[in-house]
Amino acid sequence: MTHVSQNSFSIEFFPPKGPKGAARLDKARARLATLGPDFFSVTFGAGGTTRSGTLETVAATMKATGIAAAPHLSCIEGTKESINELLDSYKAAGVDRIVALRGDLPQGMDEPGVFSYANELVAHIKQRHGDDFHIEVGCYPEYHPQAPSPAADIENFVRKVRAGADSAMTQYFYNADAYFNFVEEVAAQGVDIPIVPGIMPITDFGQVSRFSAMCGADIPRWIRQKMEGYGDDQTAVQAFGREVVARMCEQLLAGGAPGLHFYSLNKAQPTIDLWHDLGLPLPAGRIVETG
Template sequence: MTTEQTLAISCEFFPPRTDKGVLKLHQTREQLQILHPTFFSVTFGAGGSTQEKTFETVKEIQKHSGFDAAPHLSCIGSTRENILKLLQDYQAHGIHRIVALRGDKPSGWAGHLGEFRHANELVEFIRTETGKHFFIEVAAYPEFHPEAHSTKADLDFFKQKVQAGADSAITQYFYNADAYFRLVDNCVERDIDIPIVPGIMPISNYEQLARFSDTCGAEIPRWLRRRLKDFEDDKEGLQAFGVDVVTKLCERLLEGGAPGLHFYTLNQAKLTLEIATHLGLIVNA
């Protein structure tokens, strides 16, 4: 892989909750700027629980980094009025990208699900209210959404988001490249032609990864689970092994035509930079 190829490299953060976290994220973002990312995205808590912190983080990135910031916007539990206010605020601060998601219900949520039930309704609303101002990213699932009743239903929902106006998609993370390529092939068969960028999760902690995966439905292959457990008392060994595994995954994805990589950084730069270095993605290092 050479740096001359045009790839959509992006990095995802979560909004920090403390002053120490804010400083740490600032340092992480500065380190990752060497990748010359297309954008930095910032997550949005279940039911909009991190809305204010997401907004502050996005504004800081947009103003000081020199790179585009893309706030996640989830619609579950929200109203059209609240979503429109957010969109207007983002427009006013020069934000031109949105990651539009249905979102997950907060734990113990018993309230109203809001005026939007599905992400395609949110995408359609953004297009209706703001025209082409925003480049809209949506989610895709190589191993299928955990709530999908069938493969067909999952792909039908994805096509609805594209028809509503999505420009590009970012996938849930995965460790089986074949799942990604099957998704792309299925989309081609359904005349879905937007870029589908694979989401990449560096491996830093087995217990944390297993917990995330069990929650979101991402599969950790059995062989990988067993090998990671071998490093239970060896953090450095686990991370070195993880870098090797994820680098080989990325190499296969890029060789197979993936249009880029979206790194789920967990607000850490080290492992993403190591993987990017092995891939030859570091620009002007």
């Protein structure tokens, strides 16, 4: 397995719902494409609700931007056949990277589909497609909220790597030490694949707080206190959020992180601002717009 050494910078969005959402994504994607990310990734909805939307969004993204797009594929698909059909569709569309995840179980669903864990999905893709796809997996520097213990979560991640994962992207976090500690822990288990930090810009603190409560991402008390102190002053919230996240990204890259993966939430400006603040690479001749 060959692992590239240069940093990878990527951007994630979700399939739009309805014409207004599609128009918003088209506009944001066109602006984000000017940054020249290594690839875009496209999520799916709980229960596969936007599965077809993921395929359509991936194909539209590659056509509109000329930039590679990586669909998320989850264990919550109903059958091995449906997963195989999707994999064949992605291969036919020119996709060469898959983000393989267990996925969040929809309400009322106790068990995933044919695969219970992401390592089984990774092994299936590898067995069926060999090296057709670069397989990306997820990980949680602050540990998965449903893991029985930190040690069990590390073991789960190591299983995914041994099943054939080529690289990983993390859940977002706001404490760089959590990332470095996680990388050290898995390195001690013999894991040497690139683990790219997931970065969530802070522009709407209420929204980030809700997301964080659901996914187990810790917001350090000093950040929370300061944000809450700004009240309804959105300008101050966004300026402070931009500064905090940029400083953390600098710390991550200086400490050896192999790139950054930005969660855009289908908005362009927050990622563009951070890209500019960090001086990340741009396509030849491009000057990044700032806000």
